[in-house]
Amino acid sequence: MSTTTSSLTRSDWAARLLKPQYFIYYMFMLVLAGFALFLNDTGFFSLANFMNIVRQTAPITIMAVGLSFALAVGHIDLSIGSVVALSAIVGAILLQYVGVPLAIAGALLSGVLVGLINGFLIERLKVSSLLITLGTMGIITGISRQVSGLESIPIIDPLFRSLLGNGDLLGVPVLLWWTLSFALIGYLVMNKLVFGRHLLAVGGNPEAARAMGLRTENIRIKALVMCSLCAAIAGLLYAGRMAGARYTLGEADLLTVIAAVAIGGTSLFGGRVSIIGAVIGSWLMGLINNGLILSGFSTDEQMITRGLILITAVAIGAREAKNA
Amino acid sequence: MLRNELSQTILEVKEITKRFGGVEALRGVSFKVNKGEVVGLLGDNGAGKSTLVRCISGIHPPDEGEILIAGKAVKLDSPMDARKAGIETVFQDLAIIPEFDVVQNLYLNREILSTNPVLRWLGWLDAKAMAKRSQKSLNRLSSRIPSLSEKIVNLSGGQRQAVAIARAVSWGAEIVIMDEPTAALGVEQSAQVNELIKLISSQGVAVLLISHNMQHIMETCDRAVVLYQGRSSADVAIRDVDKNALVSLITGASGSLLAESA
Numbered sequence: 001m002s003t004t005t006s007s008l009t010r011s012d013w014a015a016r017l018l019k020p021q022y023f024i025y026y027m028f029m030l031v032l033a034g035f036a037l038f039l040n041d042t043g044f045f046s047l048a049n050f051m052n053i054v055r056q057t058a059p060i061t062i063m064a065v066g067l068s069f070a071l072a073v074g075h076i077d078l079s080i081g082s083v084v085a086l087s088a089i090v091g092a093i094l095l096q097y098v099g100v101p102l103a104i105a106g107a108l109l110s111g112v113l114v115g116l117i118n119g120f121l122i123e124r125l126k127v128s129s130l131l132i133t134l135g136t137m138g139i140i141t142g143i144s145r146q147v148s149g150l151e152s153i154p155i156i157d158p159l160f161r162s163l164l165g166n167g168d169l170l171g172v173p174v175l176l177w178w179t180l181s182f183a184l185i186g187y188l189v190m191n192k193l194v195f196g197r198h199l200l201a202v203g204g205n206p207e208a209a210r211a212m213g214l215r216t217e218n219i220r221i222k223a224l225v226m227c228s229l230c231a232a233i234a235g236l237l238y239a240g241r242m243a244g245a246r247y248t249l250g251e252a253d254l255l256t257v258i259a260a261v262a263i264g265g266t267s268l269f270g271g272r273v274s275i276i277g278a279v280i281g282s283w284l285m286g287l288i289n290n291g292l293i294l295s296g297f298s299t300d301e302q303m304i305t306r307g308l309i310l311i312t313a314v315a316i317g318a319r320e321a322k323n324a
Numbered sequence: 325m326l327r328n329e330l331s332q333t334i335l336e337v338k339e340i341t342k343r344f345g346g347v348e349a350l351r352g353v354s355f356k357v358n359k360g361e362v363v364g365l366l367g368d369n370g371a372g373k374s375t376l377v378r379c380i381s382g383i384h385p386p387d388e389g390e391i392l393i394a395g396k397a398v399k400l401d402s403p404m405d406a407r408k409a410g411i412e413t414v415f416q417d418l419a420i421i422p423e424f425d426v427v428q429n430l431y432l433n434r435e436i437l438s439t440n441p442v443l444r445w446l447g448w449l450d451a452k453a454m455a456k457r458s459q460k461s462l463n464r465l466s467s468r469i470p471s472l473s474e475k476i477v478n479l480s481g482g483q484r485q486a487v488a489i490a491r492a493v494s495w496g497a498e499i500v501i502m503d504e505p506t507a508a509l510g511v512e513q514s515a516q517v518n519e520l521i522k523l524i525s526s527q528g529v530a531v532l533l534i535s536h537n538m539q540h541i542m543e544t545c546d547r548a549v550v551l552y553q554g555r556s557s558a559d560v561a562i563r564d565v566d567k568n569a570l571v572s573l574i575t576g577a578s579g580s581l582l583a584e585s586a
């Protein structure tokens with residue numbers, strides 16, 4: 001009951017600096033320093049390489065921001081990887097008939113649609129988001145494979161490719177602009193806007209949120225739409241950078257995105273979100289991937305590493321939850 | 325301790341019934357609460373107290389009967405309806421968000437938005453204004469909450485109750501309903517909550533208090549309404565009874581006793 005406020009002692013400072021939400025920054029710097037030491041002759045520690053990492057990671061970062069919305073309300077969305085492919089394929093096919101704006105709109109609409117379907121099914125059937133989105137993931141992947149005939153659909157439109165892929169704006173890659181824009185939007189929504197406040201309330205204590213008059217079902221559906229929409233944008237960015245769409249896009253991203261978000265300090269059980277953590281987490285995943293490649297590790301070993309990171313992050317999160 | 329008996333009735337409940345499938349949780353409950361009065365709602369486990377509270381706070385509307393606020397019949401189909409009618413409920417399980425701080429909880433779903441029209445349209449929160457006004461409303465309650473920016477998870481049970489009660493009265497509620505506010509609290513913290521109840525009633529707020537703690541009821545309430553198997557079976561002024569009399573009313577050992585004061 002009594003709280004004494006005296007000047008901070010040394011151990012208080014230690015406790016502050018060791019707060020779990022700072023874990024991601026220490027981890028990031030540790031990994032960076034580690035690779036910089038071991039790979040000092042490979043050009044790892046160069047602006048060009050870091051730009052490269054940020055560009056390659058852009059879709060992951062945006063998906064991580066999107067997944068934060070779903071996690072805020074206490075949902076998980078396993079269908080994001082499949083939405084990446086769907087959106088890219090829809091965009092690429094539409095580009096054969098219509099201009100860039102309509103193609104983008106169509107691709108984004110496919111994402112919104114998936115979010116709405118996920119949301120309505122979860123609320124109607126009162127089934128966990130894990131199972132529903134596992135189901136929609138299967139369905140969407142099947143549709144993408146069928147529609148594309150397992151072929152890659154090339155994109156030749158130069159505007160699309162530069163706007164969503166390899167273009168520059170003011171000397172900075174567009175992919176970095178996209179990343180920063182979505183990080184900023186996600187941060188503002190979650191921390192400054194009433195919508196984010198309500199998302200976190202629903203995730204933090206749904207009964208209380210309802211008792212205070214929040215329309216919890218609507219809020220949860222909106223969160224899933226935001227999540228899917230971000231995945232659709234990620235799909236467009238892949239399509240832009242790779243100059244084509246393929247059903248395999250985003251296939252292996254689910255693990256990376258969840259690990260990035262979890263290690264960034266967002267609770268996988270709702271109510272606590274760190275957008276900055278998710279962005280740094282995604283860059284950490286990109287950094288590790290890049291470092292492992294330069295160190296000569298195989299794709300398989302990279303995958304094993306990602307799995308280990310996720311488990312570590314979840315273990316830390318669980319310990320923190322017990323202490324709270 | 326008893327306030328002016330001629331004072332105005334703020335809440336009246338008339339012949340309320342509520343069925344859940346085959347279970348008749350409420351079979352005819354009637355009573356009145358006056359402005360600034362603290363009324364204890366007593367009854368054994370399963371007597372229907374929580375069900376009655378949910379009817380009055382709009383969580384589930386009654387099957388039959390009427391609820392009148394200041395003499396006017398109201399239809400309470402949602403918690404928002406009840407809130408607009410001036411009824412605030414402090415729930416048994418405290419409807420607060422543990423990961424939110426005190427201010428965020430006080431203003432949940434009633435957030436103050438920026439005055440800038442563009443930001444306002446976006447739903448931009450005015451955190452400063454909310455912190456300032458929270459400070460005011462908590463000062464009024466001579467609050468024991470250490471810091472407004474403290475997360476609820478870091479507060480004690482008594483402090484959490486204080487936040488929930490502060491939220492109820494800071495919205496200008498005329499009727500505050502509390503379902504076992506001290507059930508999970510120790511002696512000292514219960515006393516603090518009692519103090520808070522007396523304080524808000526002295527400010528003209530009517531309080532409907534559910535408690536199994538007879539000592540608590542004797543100390544804080546002006547009147548007690550007893551539910552027995554879904555019916556209001558007694559309505560007595562606290563100054564006219566002792567603990568044992570209340571207990572026998574609750575267990576149904578003594579017959580129906582409806583005080584003229586009601």
Ligand SMILES: Nc1ncnc2c1ncn2[C@@H]1O[C@H](COP(=O)(O)OP(=O)(O)OP(=O)(O)O)[C@@H](O)[C@H]1O
Nearest residue numbers: 344347348349367368369370371372373374375376
């Ligand atoms: N949602 C519900 N569905 C079915 N039956 C219910 C429901 N809510 C309450 N009941 C029943 O209605 C009766 C009254 O319950 P209520 O919770 O109102 O009692 P109470 O007086 O608050 O008891 P306690 O002192 O234990 O909190 C009980 O028989 C209970 O089982």
Ligand SMILES: [Mg+2]
Nearest residue numbers: 373374375416
């Ligand atoms: Mg009860």
